[in-house]
Amino acid sequence: MDTAAHIAQAERFGAHNYAPLPVVIASGEGAWVTDVEGRRYLDCLAAYSALNFGHRHPALVAAARAQLDRLTLTSRAFGNDRLGEFCQRLAELAGKDMVLPMNTGAEAVESAIKVARAWGYRIKGVPDGRARIVVADGNFHGRTTTIVGFSTDPDARNGFGPFTPGFDVVAYGDAEALEAAITDETVAVLIEPIQGEAGVILAPEGYLAQVRALTAERGVLFIADEIQSGLGRTGATLECDNAGVVPDLYLLGKALGGGIVPVSAVVGDAEVLGVLRPGEHGSTFGGNPLAAAVGLAVIDLLSTGEFQARARDLGAQLARRLGELVGYGLVDVRVRGLWAGVDVDPDLATGRRVCELLADRGVLAKETHGSTIRLAPPLVITDQELDLAVDRLTEVLADLSHAG
Numbered sequence: 344m345d346t347a348a349h350i351a352q353a354e355r356f357g358a359h360n361y362a363p364l365p366v367v368i369a370s371g372e373g374a375w376v377t378d379v380e381g382r383r384y385l386d387c388l389a390a391y392s393a394l395n396f397g398h399r400h401p402a403l404v405a406a407a408r409a410q411l412d413r414l415t416l417t418s419r420a421f422g423n424d425r426l427g428e429f430c431q432r433l434a435e436l437a438g439k440d441m442v443l444p445m446n447t448g449a450e451a452v453e454s455a456i457k458v459a460r461a462w463g464y465r466i467k468g469v470p471d472g473r474a475r476i477v478v479a480d481g482n483f484h485g486r487t488t489t490i491v492g493f494s495t496d497p498d499a500r501n502g503f504g505p506f507t508p509g510f511d512v513v514a515y516g517d518a519e520a521l522e523a524a525i526t527d528e529t530v531a532v533l534i535e536p537i538q539g540e541a542g543v544i545l546a547p548e549g550y551l552a553q554v555r556a557l558t559a560e561r562g563v564l565f566i567a568d569e570i571q572s573g574l575g576r577t578g579a580t581l582e583c584d585n586a587g588v589v590p591d592l593y594l595l596g597k598a599l600g601g602g603i604v605p606v607s608a609v610v611g612d613a614e615v616l617g618v619l620r621p622g623e624h625g626s627t628f629g630g631n632p633l634a635a636a637v638g639l640a641v642i643d644l645l646s647t648g649e650f651q652a653r654a655r656d657l658g659a660q661l662a663r664r665l666g667e668l669v670g671y672g673l674v675d676v677r678v679r680g681l682w683a684g685v686d687v688d689p690d691l692a693t694g695r696r697v698c699e700l701l702a703d704r705g706v707l708a709k710e711t712h713g714s715t716i717r718l719a720p721p722l723v724i725t726d727q728e729l730d731l732a733v734d735r736l737t738e739v740l741a742d743l744s745h746a747g
C-alpha cells in the first residue's frame with residue numbers, strides 16, 4: 344500500500360481527531376524514520392518528547408525484550424518484582440520520597456488533582472467539596488473531560504461540557520495574579536514549567552521561584568507538570584532543576600516510557616502522596632512490570648547525565664542557528680535545551696505550511712498553532728543532523744520569501 348492508500352484507510356476507519364501530515368511511517372531508528380515508500384526523514388518532533396532517546400534505543404528495546412520473556416502484567420492486585428525498584432529509582436532521580444505509577448500523562452494529571460484534593464481535605468483542612476486548584480492560561484495538561492474543562496483553548500474545550508468545577512485560571516508568568524487567585528480553599532497550583540503546546544513558552548525569569556515561595560507561604564501544593572519538559576529535554580533531568588525550584592509534586596510521562604509503552608507517574612513527598620489509601624485510586628496497567636522495566640532503563644540512561652548534557656550542548660547550537668533566522672523569515676524563537684518554539688513570520692506562511700514543506704525536504708516537525716512550530720528532535724541527534732534540520736528550515740523560509 345502506498346502513502347495515499349494508508350491515509351485513505353485511516354481516514355475511512357479512524358476517528359478524525361487528528362489532521363496528520365501526509366507521511367506514513369513504517370520504521371524508525373535513532374533520530375530517523377522511514378516511510379512506506381522508503382523515504383527517510385529526520386524526526387524533529389520525537390513524538391512530542393516521548394522519544395527523547397530516539398526510536399528503538401538499543402538499551403530500552405533490550406530491557407523491554409527481556410521483560411517480555413518473563414512477565415508483562417500482574418495488575419496491582421499482586422506485587423511484581425519490578426515495581427518497587429522502579430518506584431525507588433524514580434523517586435531518587437527526582438529527589439522525592441514516593442511514586443504513584445500510571446500510564447498516560449493525562450492520568451498523571453488526573454491523579455495529582457485527586458491527591459491534591461484529598462491532601463486539602465485531610466491535611467490542610469479545607470471544608471469538604473470546596474477545594475480549588477489554580478491553573479494557567481494557555482495550559483495543556485491532556486484531554487480528559489476534567490482537564491479540558493480548565494483548558495483555555497477553544498478547540499480543546501468547546502462542545503465537551505459540562506465541566507468539573509474547582510479550577511481558577513490566571514495569566515501564565517504573572518505571580519501577582521497567582522497570589523490574588525489563592526484563597527483559603529486553594530489546595531494546589533498546577534503549571535507547566537515551560538508551556539509546550541502553547542508554543543514552548545518559557546516561564547519568565549524568577550517566576551517558578553515566585554510560585555514556589557507563594558505556594559509555600561500560603562500552604563498550597565505546587566504541582567509541576569513536567570510531562571513534556573522533563574527527563575532530559577531541557578538540558579536538566581527536570582526543568583525545575585534549571586530554575587532551582589522544588590515543587591511538591593512532579594508529573595512525569597512521555598519519555599518515561601522510552602517510546603515503547605505509556606508510562607507516567609506522580610512523584611512527591613510522603614506527606615502528600617501518602618494521603619491515598621487502598622481502594623481510593625488505581626489503574627489496571629499502572630506500574631505493570633513491562634512499564635517498570637522500560638522505565639528503569641530510562642532512569643538508567645538519565646542517571647549518567649549524558650543526555651542532559653547533549654540537550655544543553657546541542658541546544659546552544661540550535662539557539663545560535665535559529666537566532667540567525669530571526670528577521671529572515673522568523674519573528675521570534677524560544678529555546679531551552681533541545682526544544683524550540685519557532686515563530687514564523689505570519690505573512691510568510693502558517694506553521695502547518697512550513698511543516699508540510701519541511702516534510703517534503705525530509706524533516707518532520709509539527710506546528711503548535713498559528714505560525715508557530717515546535718522543534719524537539721530526539722536527544723540522540725548529532726550536531727550534523729541538527730545542522731541539516733536547520734538548513735532545511737532555512738531553505739523553506741527562503742523559498743517562501745521568494746514566492747511572496
Ligand SMILES: *Cc1c(COP(=O)(O)O)cnc(C)c1O
Nearest residue numbers: 447448449483484485568570571
Ligand atoms: C502531553 C502532555 C500531557 C498529556 O499526556 P498524554 O500522555 O497525551 O495524556 C500532559 N501535560 C503535558 C505538559 C503534556 O505535554
